[in-house]
Amino acid sequence: MIKTDVIIIGGGSTGCGVARDLALRGIPHCLIEKGDFAAGATGACHGLLHSGGRYAVNDPEAAAECLSENMILRKIGTKCVEQTGGLFVRLPGDSKRFRDMFLKSCEETGISTEVLSPSRALELVPSLNSSLEEAIKVPDCSIDPFRLCMLNITSSQKRGGEILTHNKVIDIIREHGRCVGVKVQEESTSEVREIRGKIIINAAGAWGNKIASLAGSGVPMTLSKGSLIVTNHRLTNMVINRLRPSSDGDIIVPNEAVCLAGTTSITVNDPDESEVDPAEVDIIATQAQQMLPDFGTTRLIRTYAGVRPLLKADGGDDRKISRGFRIIDHKNGMLSIMGGKLTTYRLMAEKISDRVMEAFGLKTRCRTAEVPLEGQEELHGYPLSSRLKILENIVCECELVTADDVEKIAREIGTRHIGDIQHRTRLGMGPCQGGFCTYRALGIMQETGKMTPEESMQVLREFLQRRFKGIKPALWGDQLREEQLIESIYLGILGMEQVQ
Amino acid sequence: MNGTYDVVIIGGGMSGMMAAVALADMGRKVAVVSRGDPVCCLSTGCIDVLAAGNDPLEGIGSLPDNHPYRLVGEDTLKASLEMFRTVMSEERGAYVGDVHANRRILTPLGRHKITCLVPVTMEFADFHSDEYIHVISFNEMKDFYPNYITSRYKNSGCSIFDAGVSTTMSIAERFENRQFLEEFISWLKGLDIPEGRIAIPAVLGMHFAVNVYNEISAELGRKVFEIPTLPPSMPGLRLFDGLKNALLKRGVNLYWGKEIYSVEKSGSQIEAVTLAGAGRSARVQGNAFILATGSFVSGGLHASMDAATETAFDLPVYLPGKRESWFNDDFFAPGHAIEKSGICVDQSFRPVDSRIENLFVCGSILAFSEVMKYGCGHGMAIATGVAAANVCGELA
Numbered sequence: 001m002i003k004t005d006v007i008i009i010g011g012g013s014t015g016c017g018v019a020r021d022l023a024l025r026g027i028p029h030c031l032i033e034k035g036d037f038a039a040g041a042t043g044a045c046h047g048l049l050h051s052g053g054r055y056a057v058n059d060p061e062a063a064a065e066c067l068s069e070n071m072i073l074r075k076i077g078t079k080c081v082e083q084t085g086g087l088f089v090r091l092p093g094d095s096k097r098f099r100d101m102f103l104k105s106c107e108e109t110g111i112s113t114e115v116l117s118p119s120r121a122l123e124l125v126p127s128l129n130s131s132l133e134e135a136i137k138v139p140d141c142s143i144d145p146f147r148l149c150m151l152n153i154t155s156s157q158k159r160g161g162e163i164l165t166h167n168k169v170i171d172i173i174r175e176h177g178r179c180v181g182v183k184v185q186e187e188s189t190s191e192v193r194e195i196r197g198k199i200i201i202n203a204a205g206a207w208g209n210k211i212a213s214l215a216g217s218g219v220p221m222t223l224s225k226g227s228l229i230v231t232n233h234r235l236t237n238m239v240i241n242r243l244r245p246s247s248d249g250d251i252i253v254p255n256e257a258v259c260l261a262g263t264t265s266i267t268v269n270d271p272d273e274s275e276v277d278p279a280e281v282d283i284i285a286t287q288a289q290q291m292l293p294d295f296g297t298t299r300l301i302r303t304y305a306g307v308r309p310l311l312k313a314d315g316g317d318d319r320k321i322s323r324g325f326r327i328i329d330h331k332n333g334m335l336s337i338m339g340g341k342l343t344t345y346r347l348m349a350e351k352i353s354d355r356v357m358e359a360f361g362l363k364t365r366c367r368t369a370e371v372p373l374e375g376q377e378e379l380h381g382y383p384l385s386s387r388l389k390i391l392e393n394i395v396c397e398c399e400l401v402t403a404d405d406v407e408k409i410a411r412e413i414g415t416r417h418i419g420d421i422q423h424r425t426r427l428g429m430g431p432c433q434g435g436f437c438t439y440r441a442l443g444i445m446q447e448t449g450k451m452t453p454e455e456s457m458q459v460l461r462e463f464l465q466r467r468f469k470g471i472k473p474a475l476w477g478d479q480l481r482e483e484q485l486i487e488s489i490y491l492g493i494l495g496m497e498q499v500q
Numbered sequence: 501m502n503g504t505y506d507v508v509i510i511g512g513g514m515s516g517m518m519a520a521v522a523l524a525d526m527g528r529k530v531a532v533v534s535r536g537d538p539v540c541c542l543s544t545g546c547i548d549v550l551a552a553g554n555d556p557l558e559g560i561g562s563l564p565d566n567h568p569y570r571l572v573g574e575d576t577l578k579a580s581l582e583m584f585r586t587v588m589s590e591e592r593g594a595y596v597g598d599v600h601a602n603r604r605i606l607t608p609l610g611r612h613k614i615t616c617l618v619p620v621t622m623e624f625a626d627f628h629s630d631e632y633i634h635v636i637s638f639n640e641m642k643d644f645y646p647n648y649i650t651s652r653y654k655n656s657g658c659s660i661f662d663a664g665v666s667t668t669m670s671i672a673e674r675f676e677n678r679q680f681l682e683e684f685i686s687w688l689k690g691l692d693i694p695e696g697r698i699a700i701p702a703v704l705g706m707h708f709a710v711n712v713y714n715e716i717s718a719e720l721g722r723k724v725f726e727i728p729t730l731p732p733s734m735p736g737l738r739l740f741d742g743l744k745n746a747l748l749k750r751g752v753n754l755y756w757g758k759e760i761y762s763v764e765k766s767g768s769q770i771e772a773v774t775l776a777g778a779g780r781s782a783r784v785q786g787n788a789f790i791l792a793t794g795s796f797v798s799g800g801l802h803a804s805m806d807a808a809t810e811t812a813f814d815l816p817v818y819l820p821g822k823r824e825s826w827f828n829d830d831f832f833a834p835g836h837a838i839e840k841s842g843i844c845v846d847q848s849f850r851p852v853d854s855r856i857e858n859l860f861v862c863g864s865i866l867a868f869s870e871v872m873k874y875g876c877g878h879g880m881a882i883a884t885g886v887a888a889a890n891v892c893g894e895l896a
Contacts, residue, residue: 278823278824282805285805392666393640393642393666394642395642403640403642436730439643439730440642440643443642443644443645443647443648444645446645446647446648447645447647452651453610453645453647453648453651453652454651457609457648461832464831464832465830465831465832467831468827468831469829472827472829475823475826475827476803476804476805476823477802477803477804480796480803480838481796481797481798481799484795484796484797484872485539485542485731485797487831487872488542488543488797488872489730489731491832491872492543492544492613492872492875492877493543493544493607493608493613493728493729493730493731493733494607494608494609494611494730495607495609495611495612495613496609496611496832497832497834498611498612499609499611
């Protein structure tokens with residue numbers, strides 16, 4: 001049994017942010033995550049660190065929060081935020097009236113804007129649709145959500161925070177009507193453990209209602225699925241937004257060597273619903289192509305979807321629901337935090353940690369806005385130039401990951417999950433999407449004795465199936481060629497279909 | 501370089517190259533145009549005829565009526581495979597096998613691949629699971645993990661040689677060095693492997709692989725075999741190299757690194773194609789043309805969001821429905837519908853609905869070939885290549 005003060009459920013950006021916040025205030029805590037970090041909406045968003053421009057017109061409060069958090073994160077997280085800047089692009093036919101409202105709302109919120117002529121915008125982003133009317137520059141950035149989570153966790157672990165990934169909360173222990181702990185089950189061994197704490201923070205995102213219901217409560221939320229597509233090129237060095245009311249496929253974000261475009265917004269009932277519909281892909285690709293014509297000919301290497309945990313609205317369009325957040329005190333020792341977005345994760349963590357301090361009668365104030373994220377210097381394989389120095393025994397040619405990197409992580413975290421290796425090294429994140437290197441990484445992992453050859457074969461089978469699910473909705477053009485090659489390797493050369 | 505030929509073959513893969521061999525042997529003046537090295541370089545080098553049952557030829561009778569094999573008679577199929585074997589043995593790349601018998605060769609995952617004709621270096625890759633096998637691996641070789649095999653075969657062992665390099669191609673390159681080969685053989689002898697067969701990933705050289713293989717086998721006095729690995733695969737490269745040499749010997753003109761830029765037609769005849777690519781463009785004239793550019797993976801077909809085109813002559817393409825129906829949900833389920841895509845042809849390999857009389861189509865670009873589903877890749881390519889050449893050679 002583990003005893004702690006605060007139990008945090010959920011290893012997304014909010015949960016990781018709370019762990020860091022509490023660590024900096026000296027509060028013992030234990031974070032529980034059923035998968036790996038950033039496995040839910042955090043890792044499935046487009047990694048846009050909002051300037052607030054997207055929300056300026058309809059949700060000025062959320063816009064203001066985004067702006068101030070943007071300014072904080074670019075300061076404390078230099079190694080996971082890329083200061084790309086962003087453009088809101090107005091194409092022929094887009095409303096001039098909305099443009100005026102946009103500029104006025106940005107001014108009121110304090111978001112700096114610069115109106116650019118088409119030629120000036122094309123100088124900044126030559127791949128833009130050359131028939132654009134104008135572009136408005138805003139301080140958008142690109143952020144790596146996985147690195148962000150890892151860095152927040154580093155602060156927690158340095159101060160003795162207990163972190164349990166691949167552990168699922170299966171029950172909430174209540175005594176005299178109060179939540180006093182949780183029962184967790186380890187994913188691969190199925191071992192059940194008890195963790196006792198004084199306060200439970202439910203930061204389970206889309207799974208928040210499921211957690212709350214274990215404690216006999218509920219949280220009113222709307223689940224909204226958003227799908228995205230990934231290109232094999234970095235088609236723009238700036239974030240590109242469409243200057244019009246929020247709609248499908250109006251954002252393109254550069255991220256390392258690729259671009260992410262999205263999203264859609266479809267109400268779903270199940271937080272595990274992550275199927276991408278080919279029709280969604282068509283919409284996103286078509287819309288993105290209007291802003292960046294190269295989208296029409298670029299290879300799409302992957303699709304994915306995440307489920308946003310939005311504050312409950314009374315019907316209507318999900319996009320009109322506030323992207324603000326709310327804290328719910330269940331009055332039984334559990335606090336739920338819901339809504340919000342990646343950009344405001346730190347603020348959300350601050351506010352809920354304040355409530356914890358209040359409950360404990362302590363006054364230590366939040367320091368997460370001033371202290372830079374720790375561990376950025378040791379960030380694995382960052383920047384790319386550090387990876388370029390070692391060109392021996394490369395197992396992932398797309399992202400330059402070496403056999404030693406894989407072996408080191410496999411030994412360090414004792415992982416049985418290929419996803420953990422991928423998140424920590426970027427293995428398999430490039431154009432071949434793990435088609436070649438996963439086989440190698442698993443070969444190395446079974447050689448370290450962390451799993452048997454048969455187990456690693458099972459993991460490979462599951463990986464290929466998941467990979468195919470993500471690629472299938474956008475499978476045409478050059479990506480189809482690649483896919484036929486991968487199929488011939490695993491089915492034609494290796495005989496993988498015989499692994500049951 | 502402009503030229504005039506009896507037959508111009510578009511596509512330098514298995515089907516196109518075998519069609520070229522057949523036509524050259526008929527005394528025709530032939531050119532082969534290829535965008536680059538073909539996907540057979542990425543293959544295991546084995547000739548899958550039909551991965552069903554013990555006798556692939558028997559299985560052909562139960563294929564759907566529209567499968568391209570149905571256009572090729574059994575005699576032509578046998579003759580084409582025999583022609584392939586003759587060509588390859590002339591090119592120091594002998595193949596073994598019986599067209600009436602499938603064999604199960606060992607894969608790097610310790611599973612089996614069903615195939616028919618194999619390079620002589622894989623002659624002993626089909627073995628009884630009771631027999632002892634000793635797997636040889638190379639230190640840090642990134643595409644080969646012997647545990648996958650040894651964990652599945654109780655009666656097995658493994659030894660690792662340090663070649664000083666980690667990629668398939670660089671290890672293969674070392675095997676072409678006399679001193680390295682001798683060191684390897686003496687290390688292998690020193691292992692005192694008590695019995696059984698010796699399995700080595702397919703890295704035993706490039707141009708002299710059969711010699712390297714024979715020497716190791718003779719020195720050890722054992723049955724040795726290669727295990728084909730992930731691309732770039734040495735047996736695939738050797739296969740391509742052998743066929744390319746066979747074409748050059750036969751005076752076939754190769755237009756490599758070129759693709760069709762424009763097509764000149766007159767009535768129902770294609771008269772010439774203009775090629776673009778590295779270097780100067782070329783106008784290539786022919787009495788007849790063969791299209792053997794392969795399926796999507798080779799670039800013969802190209803899919804957009806909701807349609808497919810043929811990339812050389814813009815022939816009508818059969819496509820099985822809308823994109824939602826192109827793929828199964830299960831990656832491992834045999835045969836995604838998209839594999840049915842391709843060019844529909846008549847009994848004489850002429851594309852239907854195109855109104856062109858001197859164009860013949862062969863290989864995996866043919867509609868309904870479904871090479872992954874049926875495990876008939878190179879076999880179907882060779883058979884239809886030679887069969888199309890037979891029809892076209894009579895006219896050209």
